[in-house]
Amino acid sequence: MAAKKEKTFKFVIVGGGIAGVTCVEQLTSQIPSADVALITAGHHIKAVTNYKQLTVIHSAVKSLHTETHSLETADGRVFGYEKLCICSGGRPKLLTQDNPYVLGIRDTDSAQEFQKLLSKAKRIVVVGNGGIALELVYEVEGCEVIWAVKDKAIGNTFFDAGAAQFLIPSLEADKPEVAAPCKRTRYTTEEPAPGASQTFTAEPGSALGPDWHEGIALRGAQQVSRRVSVEYQCEVEKIFTSEELLNSPQQTLRPESAGSWPVYVQLTNGKTFGCDLVVSATGVVPNAEPFLHGNTFAVAGDGGLRVDDHMMTSEPDVYAAGDVCTACWELSSLWQQMRLWTQARQMGWYAGRCMAAHVLSEPIELDFCFELFSHITKFFNYKVVLLGKFNGQGLGSDHELLVRCTKGREYVKVVLSGGRMVGAVLIGETDLEETFENLILNQMDLTPYGEELLNPDVDIEDYFD
Ligand SMILES: Cc1cc2nc3c(=O)[nH]c(=O)nc-3n(C[C@H](O)[C@H](O)[C@H](O)COP(=O)(O)OP(=O)(O)OC[C@H]3O[C@@H](n4cnc5c(N)ncnc54)[C@H](O)[C@@H]3O)c2cc1C
Numbered sequence: 001m002a003a004k005k006e007k008t009f010k011f012v013i014v015g016g017g018i019a020g021v022t023c024v025e026q027l028t029s030q031i032p033s034a035d036v037a038l039i040t041a042g043h044h045i046k047a048v049t050n051y052k053q054l055t056v057i058h059s060a061v062k063s064l065h066t067e068t069h070s071l072e073t074a075d076g077r078v079f080g081y082e083k084l085c086i087c088s089g090g091r092p093k094l095l096t097q098d099n100p101y102v103l104g105i106r107d108t109d110s111a112q113e114f115q116k117l118l119s120k121a122k123r124i125v126v127v128g129n130g131g132i133a134l135e136l137v138y139e140v141e142g143c144e145v146i147w148a149v150k151d152k153a154i155g156n157t158f159f160d161a162g163a164a165q166f167l168i169p170s171l172e173a174d175k176p177e178v179a180a181p182c183k184r185t186r187y188t189t190e191e192p193a194p195g196a197s198q199t200f201t202a203e204p205g206s207a208l209g210p211d212w213h214e215g216i217a218l219r220g221a222q223q224v225s226r227r228v229s230v231e232y233q234c235e236v237e238k239i240f241t242s243e244e245l246l247n248s249p250q251q252t253l254r255p256e257s258a259g260s261w262p263v264y265v266q267l268t269n270g271k272t273f274g275c276d277l278v279v280s281a282t283g284v285v286p287n288a289e290p291f292l293h294g295n296t297f298a299v300a301g302d303g304g305l306r307v308d309d310h311m312m313t314s315e316p317d318v319y320a321a322g323d324v325c326t327a328c329w330e331l332s333s334l335w336q337q338m339r340l341w342t343q344a345r346q347m348g349w350y351a352g353r354c355m356a357a358h359v360l361s362e363p364i365e366l367d368f369c370f371e372l373f374s375h376i377t378k379f380f381n382y383k384v385v386l387l388g389k390f391n392g393q394g395l396g397s398d399h400e401l402l403v404r405c406t407k408g409r410e411y412v413k414v415v416l417s418g419g420r421m422v423g424a425v426l427i428g429e430t431d432l433e434e435t436f437e438n439l440i441l442n443q444m445d446l447t448p449y450g451e452e453l454l455n456p457d458v459d460i461e462d463y464f465d
């Protein structure tokens with residue numbers, strides 16, 4: 001690299017999302033005198049990073065040179081590092097690039113863009129069957145929603161068909177006046193400090209995370225409340241603009257409909273829908289590219305930087321955490337990676353601890369939070385808790401399920417393998433999460449209890465205390 005290093009920091013963290021900020025917090029608490037730089041492309045950083053030794057640089061990293069331990073930012077500056085942690089997150093894996101009618105939702109800017117376009121929309125098509133789609137189809141009002149999913153049931157990334165069936169009536173009912181309470185710490189974003197170095201580009205900001213739609217009106221241009229039609233087992237065949245459609249020789253639409261919408265989505269089930277906007281809620285791609293060129297990072301099949309049980313990539317002194325990385329250590333049989341806020345925070349925290357431990361030559365073991373998968377969220381105004389191998393992931397036919405369901409109130413599913421609990425899905429106010437978490441962790445043989453385990457007349461909490 002020709003340019004001279006402006007400064008060499010002990011620690012450099014790239015990315016001001018939850019993973020990067022937690023990593024900084026952990027490093028500065030472990031080694032308060034450490035010289036730390038946070039380099040981030042977005043306008044905002046998550047939460048407060050109020051440490052004297054912290055230098056915040058608002059610019060995107062353009063290239064990384066692991067041999068010289070340096071990186072170059074979009075505004076042409078070069079910084080050196082002793083240890084680096086890449087927390088550059090992910091971006092939406094869009095159905096198609098550069099189509100103004102196809103939108104992904106990731107950060108504040110894209111959510112505002114969606115809100116603006118929605119306010120003029122009468123019909124939108126939502127494609128995808130994961131977290132964003134589940135939240136959107138429930139929250140959007142004043143607009144018809146066509147929801148196209150690949151699977152036989154809704155919410156494939158979180159649920160099985162039973163849970164989906166439990167949830168579906170909520171899409172048809174009116175929303176309750178009072179939303180289920182949120183008992184989680186809320187994070188806010190911080191404006192850049194006055195005078196802080198920054199270049200505003202079209203760079204991605206941090207992912208929105210839990211509760212992102214609270215306080216944002218997701219309202220379309222119609223007088224209807226919620227109206228969702230689900231198109232099952234189909235994918236997008238083609239997306240046309242109105243003009244393309246009118247000029248197309250094989251017109252598949254009814255003539256009266258052609259030309260009345262700005263964009264049309266042809267699905268593999270043979271149906272074509274005109275709409276004002278297509279939301280591509282089709283997953284995330286790790287933001288690893290700026291770091292790859294000229295280096296020899298090991299990259300996982302999903303495009304993430306492979307990390308070991310110390311959050312280290314294959315390049316010396318380079319760590320990674322959050323959505324950009326792929327956990328490639330020998331995983332616990334009860335944990336799997338999902339690109340979630342909680343995991344990004346746990347990884348950032350643990351990466352910070354590992355970096356500090358390595359500098360201080362202290363031993364460090366894989367954190368306990370990677371023992372058991374747990375995720376608490378809210379879908380369709382129900383509290384949802386997912387534990388361990390909640391969908392029998394990787395168990396093949398070697399598992400049995402116990403299910404208890406009360407329509408409109410709760411859905412409880414337990415996954416057992418060899419008589420031991422290995423996962424659970426809890427929807428509604430079940431109060432079972434703590435007991436089940438313990439039963440999964442202690443791997444007690446539950447064979448003697450059989451179906452009694454879910455007997456609503458047995459106070460299971462007392463039973464296993
Ligand atoms: C709409 C939405 C709702 C969600 N809801 C939930 C939820 O309810 N529960 C849950 O658990 N998870 C949820 N998630 C997922 C969760 O938000 C993410 O998994 C998590 O925030 C990822 O954090 P991160 O720090 O790894 O990445 P990000 O938040 O993406 O942060 C990456 C940071 O890196 C910066 N950056 C990127 N490239 C560069 C570069 N080249 N140079 C410098 N900086 C760079 C970005 O500006 C950003 O600051 C949601 C995600 C979305 C999009």
Ligand SMILES: NC(=O)C1=CN([C@@H]2O[C@H](COP(=O)(O)OP(=O)(O)OC[C@H]3O[C@@H](n4cnc5c(N)ncnc54)[C@H](OP(=O)(O)O)[C@@H]3O)[C@@H](O)[C@H]2O)C=CC1
Binds near residue numbers: 130135280282377
């Ligand atoms: N409450 C929560 O916990 C929330 C979490 N999130 C997180 O934010 C991130 C982004 O959310 P989201 O975009 O919904 O990602 P998800 O990974 O949750 O879901 C993506 C969905 O899109 C499907 N899909 C992928 N490609 C296509 C395609 N070409 N055509 C049709 N469907 C496709 C996937 O199916 P398949 O799985 O078969 O590939 C999957 O159903 C995720 O990491 C998610 O976990 C987001 C919102 C809320």
